[in-house]
Amino acid sequence: MSKRTILLDALASMPKDLTFMLRRADETAVHQRRSPDEWSIADVLRHLRTTESLYLARLQRIVAEERPYLPYIHPESRPQPEPTPLSELLHTLSTARSETLTYLQSLNAGAWQRNAVHETLGPTKLRYMVQLLVDHDTEHLNQIVRLLEATRSNMK
Numbered sequence: 001m002s003k004r005t006i007l008l009d010a011l012a013s014m015p016k017d018l019t020f021m022l023r024r025a026d027e028t029a030v031h032q033r034r035s036p037d038e039w040s041i042a043d044v045l046r047h048l049r050t051t052e053s054l055y056l057a058r059l060q061r062i063v064a065e066e067r068p069y070l071p072y073i074h075p076e077s078r079p080q081p082e083p084t085p086l087s088e089l090l091h092t093l094s095t096a097r098s099e100t101l102t103y104l105q106s107l108n109a110g111a112w113q114r115n116a117v118h119e120t121l122g123p124t125k126l127r128y129m130v131q132l133l134v135d136h137d138t139e140h141l142n143q144i145v146r147l148l149e150a151t152r153s154n155m156k
Helices: 003-021 027-031 041-064 086-105 126-155
Strands: 115-118 122-125
Touching: 003 086, 003 126, 027 041, 041 086, 041 115, 041 126, 115 126, 122 126
Parallel strands: none
Antiparallel strands: 115 122
C-alpha cells in the first residue's frame, strides 16, 4: 500500500470516526466549554471545518503555482460560538472533507511531489502538507476524546 493511499484512507476515515465517537453525545454537552478559554467539542468541529477549507485552498495553490509561499495558518484563539446542531456540524465537516478527498484523488503521483515553501517549515511538498492535515485530524480527535471523557466524569 502506497503512502498516498494510506494518507487518503486516513483523511477519509476522520468524518466517520467523529460521527462514531459522537453518536451518543449530548447536544448541550457538545456546546459547553469546561472553562471560558477552552474549546467545546462544537468549537473543535468548527475549527476542523475552517481548517479544511484553508488546507484545500493551500493544496490547490501547490498544484497551480510554482513553489508557492504558504503562510502559517494561525488557529483561531476561540472559534465564535454559533448555535449549530451537532448533526449539522458533522455534515458540513464531512462535506468539506469530501471536497478535499475528491481533489486529492484527482491528482497524479507527480502532483503529490510538487514543491512549496511553508512559512515555518521551509521547503515542503504537497504530500507532506497532506500528512500535516492527517496529523491535525489526529490532534483534534484526541482533544475530542479528552473532552468527552471530561464530560462523562462530570456526569458521575
